[in-house]
Amino acid sequence: MAGGGRVRFNVGGQVFETTTTTLANAGRDSMLGALLDSSWNVSSSGGGGVAEYFVDRNPACFAVLLDLLRTGSLHVPPHLPEKLLYREALYYGLLDHVRAARWGAFDGDRLRLAASVPGRAPGDGTAIRAAPDGGCCVAHGGAVRVYNWMLDERRPVSLDHSQVNDAAYLDAGTLLIAARERLGKCDGGMAAFSAVSGELRHRFRVAHDRQVKSFTAGALAYDQDSSLFASCKGRLNEYGIGVWDRATGEQADFFYEPPGCALGDADKLQWLDATNALMVATLFPKADNCFIGLLDFRAKNVAWSWSDAGAAASLDDKRVLHAIAMEDERSVCVINQYDDLGFLDLRSGAGGVRWSSRSKLMNRKVPGEESCYPKLATHGGQLFSSMNDSISVFSGPEYVLTSTLRRSHGGAICDFSIGGDRLFALHNEENVFDVWETPPPPII
Numbered sequence: 001m002a003g004g005g006r007v008r009f010n011v012g013g014q015v016f017e018t019t020t021t022t023l024a025n026a027g028r029d030s031m032l033g034a035l036l037d038s039s040w041n042v043s044s045s046g047g048g049g050v051a052e053y054f055v056d057r058n059p060a061c062f063a064v065l066l067d068l069l070r071t072g073s074l075h076v077p078p079h080l081p082e083k084l085l086y087r088e089a090l091y092y093g094l095l096d097h098v099r100a101a102r103w104g105a106f107d108g109d110r111l112r113l114a115a116s117v118p119g120r121a122p123g124d125g126t127a128i129r130a131a132p133d134g135g136c137c138v139a140h141g142g143a144v145r146v147y148n149w150m151l152d153e154r155r156p157v158s159l160d161h162s163q164v165n166d167a168a169y170l171d172a173g174t175l176l177i178a179a180r181e182r183l184g185k186c187d188g189g190m191a192a193f194s195a196v197s198g199e200l201r202h203r204f205r206v207a208h209d210r211q212v213k214s215f216t217a218g219a220l221a222y223d224q225d226s227s228l229f230a231s232c233k234g235r236l237n238e239y240g241i242g243v244w245d246r247a248t249g250e251q252a253d254f255f256y257e258p259p260g261c262a263l264g265d266a267d268k269l270q271w272l273d274a275t276n277a278l279m280v281a282t283l284f285p286k287a288d289n290c291f292i293g294l295l296d297f298r299a300k301n302v303a304w305s306w307s308d309a310g311a312a313a314s315l316d317d318k319r320v321l322h323a324i325a326m327e328d329e330r331s332v333c334v335i336n337q338y339d340d341l342g343f344l345d346l347r348s349g350a351g352g353v354r355w356s357s358r359s360k361l362m363n364r365k366v367p368g369e370e371s372c373y374p375k376l377a378t379h380g381g382q383l384f385s386s387m388n389d390s391i392s393v394f395s396g397p398e399y400v401l402t403s404t405l406r407r408s409h410g411g412a413i414c415d416f417s418i419g420g421d422r423l424f425a426l427h428n429e430e431n432v433f434d435v436w437e438t439p440p441p442p443i444i
Contacts, residue, residue, distance in 0.1 A: 007019065013289075020036055025070075065085075113435075114228055126414070129417050132172050134420030142158065142179075146198070156198055166218060173191070188215065189216070208236075221269035231280070267282060267322075268324070276296075279293070290307060294339065294346070320336060323376065341399070371388060377416065412428050413425050421438065
């Protein structure tokens with residue numbers, strides 16, 4: 001461009017001047033970056049050899065976005081609505097830049113409360129799932145409410161009164177939903193929906209002896225290659241884990257429930273890449289006896305398992321309420337009704353839970369307040385555990401308590417999820433969910 005790389009913009013009557021170097025920071029796929037492409041034929045005018053372009057948009061937003069390209073940091077004036085800025089960033093193709101500057105890489109010890117979103121449906125929410133792009137969805141009975149990363153609510157997914165059991169994002173635009181089959185109805189099962197429009201994309205079928213059967217789908221999981229998994233309960237004791245091809249949507253396998261292994265009622269499925277196995281956990285109170293196992297689909301067997309069946313039961317026994325395989329795939333972390341953490345060694349075929357009571361230090365149950373079962377998650381080498389109205393963060397090789405996330409109201413946390421560099425915590429009071437973000441690193 002002429003004028004020593006200088007470019008002038010007249011945005012809504014206000015003039016801005018910048019350089020081609022600053023515009024290059026926008027990227028070629030953006031409107032501003034495209035100005036550097038000689039094949040983009042847009043007439044320009046201006047005196048003094050400086051290219052000038054007129055843009056009929058909001059000048060206040062343009063000033064913020066131009067400063068973002070210059071400095072790499074986002075400074076939004078108090079009087080400027082963020083939703084207006086997001087709309088303008090979308091127009092210029094800078095929405096990804098704004099999102100990257102809005103919050104930094106996920107770090108459980110540096111999280112801050114960014115937003116609290118009130119519920120928009122009657123009844124308590126049952127599950128919350130983070131989307132890979134920073135959005136989320138919340139399951140309410142027979143509906144799933146979907147939010148984009150700006151926390152604008154999209155069109156919900158409605159299952160016509162079938163109870164939602166689980167949900168998972170296959171990608172930012174595709175939502176997988178598992179539902180309960182109603183008595184006398186051929187509904188329930190598992191289906192993929194558009195996370196943008198809420199429209200049905202594909203319904204997954206289960207066949208036994210070459211006959212398609214209705215079923216209740218429970219917990220969901222998928223591997224990094226091509227398979228989807230769901231715990232399944234058929235009408236004729238057809239219990240087990242269904243497997244579908246991710247590309248075609250067709251059933252690829254079915255792991256029938258062997259004696260002593262509760263698979264159809266599983267609360268948690270998790271694919272382990274290094275082990276090439278599926279962790280299945282059926283937990284209290286859904287089952288009287290807890291079962292955790294690793295399924296090897298190539299050998300068609302249960303490669304490893306643990307159960308508390310046969311142990312003496314009393315009101316004071318520690319019952320496993322949630323489980324998650326650690327990221328190194330060497331152990332499974334569990335949590336009980338006393339908020340104690342425990343670990344099971346996946347490298348050993350014998351041995352019980354190694355319990356630790358360190359989490360009791362964070363037990364803050366308020367008398368008379370409704371409690372929720374604790375949940376677990378892992379991310380970036382850290383372990384997260386919900387306990388009443390807070391989430392504890394454990395770090396290091398010994399998983400030492402390093403941080404606690406808590407807000408002043410909202411009730412106990414019934415579920416939480418991590419994804420898109422955000423943590424979402426769903427409270428049981430009026431379906432309020434909190435959004436936790438890591439502040440971006442300072443620009444030096």
